[in-house]
Amino acid sequence: MAGVLRIHFTRQDLLLMQLAGQSDPMWEAVLGTHVLVAPAGRLTPRLSAWKANARRKIDPEVRSACRLLMDLAPADASYFPDFLTPIEAMEGLDAGLDALRSTPRSRIRHELGFASKRRALPNWTCSLARGEGEAMQDVARSFQIINDRLIRPDWTQVAAALEMDRSQRLSALERSFSSLLDSMYPFTWNDPVLSAPYPMDWDIRLGGRGICFIPSYFCDRSPVAIVDPKLPPVVVYPLQVASRRTAHDEALGALLGDNRAKVLVSLRTASTTGGIAAMAGLRPSVVSGHLKILRNAGLVESERQGQHVLHTLTPRGAVLTTENNPG
Incomplete structure (x- = not known):
């Protein structure tokens, strides 16, 4: 500039x-x-x-x-x-x-x-x-x-x-x-x-x-x-929607794969598929695929609210995304 x-x-x-x-x-x-x-x-x-x-x-x-x-x-x-x-x-x-x-x-x-x-x-x-x-x-x-x-x-x-x-x-x-x-x-x-x-x-x-x-x-x-x-x-x-990527997020990416970890971390705040896509910088279709896998693993649950489906972390997913988890 x-x-x-x-x-x-x-x-x-x-x-x-x-x-x-x-x-x-x-x-x-x-x-x-x-x-x-x-x-x-x-x-x-x-x-x-x-x-x-x-x-x-x-x-x-x-x-x-x-x-x-x-x-x-x-x-x-x-x-x-x-x-x-x-x-x-x-x-x-x-x-x-x-x-x-x-x-x-x-x-x-x-x-x-x-x-x-x-x-x-x-x-x-x-x-x-x-x-x-x-x-x-x-x-x-x-x-x-x-x-x-x-x-x-x-x-x-x-x-x-x-x-x-x-x-x-x-x-x-x-x-x-x-x-x-x-x-x-x-x-x-x-x-x-x-x-x-x-x-x-x-x-x-x-x-x-x-x-x-x-x-x-x-x-x-x-x-x-x-x-x-x-x-x-x-x-x-x-607008700014991406949050700072921490060492914990990097470790989660190594465990789950980078894009799937981005989807999971985005759900520290409940969101729609479109919101997750915006936060993670991924196509909505890609996000949907990762959400299905995360739901099957018991880390995410989804509930329709009006015209949209709202995704949230399960207690297990919340533990996994929490930094400095002593477990």
Whole structure:
């Protein structure tokens, strides 16, 4: 990263700080396309697993949708237009797409002009800048296709990972605002400034407006911020679901096999198959196979609760995953 993002807080901003309870489907669509083109070896295991699965679903329609979004928001851009990720999308994709289609022509032209100062834009974006309705409909259709074909099919896994991250953040908040900010990788909190690596040097001065932090399954390594100071301050950050691997976990891996041990250790907190997959960085189908073996061994039990199956450790499984067990 070539620069630093610095978010300047006042006491009022700490009181008005919000932690979103869910991800934003339009941010996830944009950042999901970035994952698809990320260099091999750069991604975390869970994103590598998602990418491998998603690439099998790409047909000409999906490829065209991804190309259009990446024309506007390429993975290596230091800035992409804020109108692509309206705050209304926190109410759902339909609300976000309605807001996108209603973007004033003057704002579209301004933000595309700002982007063009940093990189060359494709010729078709001239139609978008002129406010031609069909160009914006194409953008909205691309969001819909990517969500329907690539994002939503894995949403149980995404939602489980988001819930784990939110639980960790709220646990930190119980201690203090500072603990919450300290817990949000890759940020560094040095009161009153929260900073993180960023593609360019950028300062956000909240000035008592507060800020909303949105966790993202597909945000990789560095946060992304809304640039326009006239818009509500929003920062999307990469969620963290993996826990530190201990010597005990390593020994368990040698005993059971690394992936099976990851599944077992993930169940120190009860979870769904998707949640385990997110924590362990494995495909849900792989997790299901390991769960069957662990159930047969009397280490795990599973119970349907509504639409999901919740997996928990049996007393024997809990003993096996407990560090410094004197047994």
